[in-house]
Amino acid sequence: MIKPLVVTTACVAFMLTACTKEQNTNSVVSDTNNAIEQQETIRIAAAANLSDVLPEIIAGYKADKNLTNQEIEVTYASSGKLYAQITSGAPYDIFLAANQAFPDKLVKEKSNSALSSDKAMSQPFTYTQGQLALYSVNKSLDGFDPTSLNDLLTTRANTKVTIANPALAPYGESAKSYLQSQNLYNTLTEQKRLIQAENIGQAFQYAHTGSVDYGFVAQSQLTAIKATPDQFYTLPPESYPPILQDGIVISDSSIAIDFSNYLRSSAGQQYFSNAGYLAIE
Known part of the structure; x- marks a missing residue:
């Protein structure tokens, strides 16, 4: 004979309390993650020629990723000037140059005293070609x-x-x-x-x-x-040296890495094409 399962009032109270604690814990973790996400400001050093297209890409990125509160700050200047700032210790997360030389130099000079040896740095990536x-x-x-x-x-x-x-x-x-x-x-x-x-x-x-x-x-x-x-x-693209524009992530920010991937995605490349750049594969 199967004995009926008896659930006492104390058991019910205990289970409800446990569920409530689990829900509260999950809520705290979720809130904490959101707070970190919103507080992590991304700083981009961008070549001056990007001043028209990059704001559109950033807006598209935030909308596509549902990161409306994500802070992304951009400094526009010549690639050489930005390179000098970075090697002097400027706290950028991403460097978007107007050529391939400056990001490549950063990788080669990572051991320079101005660039801390433990500072994260990706390999350069080509994100567009200028005309x-x-x-x-x-x-x-x-x-x-x-x-x-x-x-x-x-x-x-x-x-x-x-x-x-x-x-x-x-x-x-x-x-x-x-x-x-x-x-x-x-x-x-x-x-x-x-x-x-x-x-x-x-x-x-x-x-x-x-x-x-x-x-x-x-x-x-x-x-x-x-x-x-x-x-x-x-001008015909073959009449002058190709303006291949490379970027590099110079921090360990997950948002910075994700944004750099977005630049090379089909969505990101569409913004570049619409803005007068040549598509990259």
């Missing part, structure tokens, strides 16, 4: 023929051209190489008609405000302002 364009608000570039560039820039003695500083900005380095291939760089420099901006953002401002006649800028900047076809000419 270079000739831009003017003073002169029409409608029907521009690149073979006539020499005449375009040298016919008038007072014609001013701007590029980003080649020593600091990869877009400036590619612009310099392009002008050298056209036998124009030395001429414009000697005649003091080549204006060097600190970074690609400043080069764009010089051209956009009409302070110079022409500017070698990022195609993404022109896409952002919806420049008209007569205002710019997109």
Whole structure:
């Protein structure tokens, strides 16, 4: 004969108390995780050419990952300037450069005294490829023929051209190489008609405000302002060194790692394509 199971009032009370404690414990753990997630501010050092597209990517990342309260701070500057800040100990979690050289140098110089030996650092990854364009608000570039560039820039003695500083900005380095291939760089420099901006953002401002006649800028900047076809000419990618842009995670933040993965995802790459960059595989 099976004996009936007798559950006393004390047993019921004990089980209810245990369940309540478990629920409270789970709630505390969940709240703690949320608090950590929301308090962990991610700091990104980003090349100046990303100032238009990166805010959109960050907003998309937060929405897709349901991280609306996640703090992500971005500092925009030339890649060379940001590299100097990082090697001096600036507390960034991610470095998004406008070339491949600076992230690679960080890996090679990890043993440098300015970079603590126990500081986490990933391998560099390519997240996009930039495009270079000739831009003017003073002169029409409608029907521009690149073979006539020499005449375009040298016919008038007072014609001013701007590029980003080649020593600091990869877009400036590619612009310099392009002008050298056209036998124009030395001429414009000697005649003091080549204006060097600190970074690609400043080069764009010089051209956009009409302070110079022409500017070698990022195609993404022109896409952002919806420049008209007569205002710019997109240079063929094969006519200058590829502007492959690499990033590197320089902290052990899980959010930083996740965001770097998002940049290379199909969702992240769509933002870059829409903004005037070349797709990467």
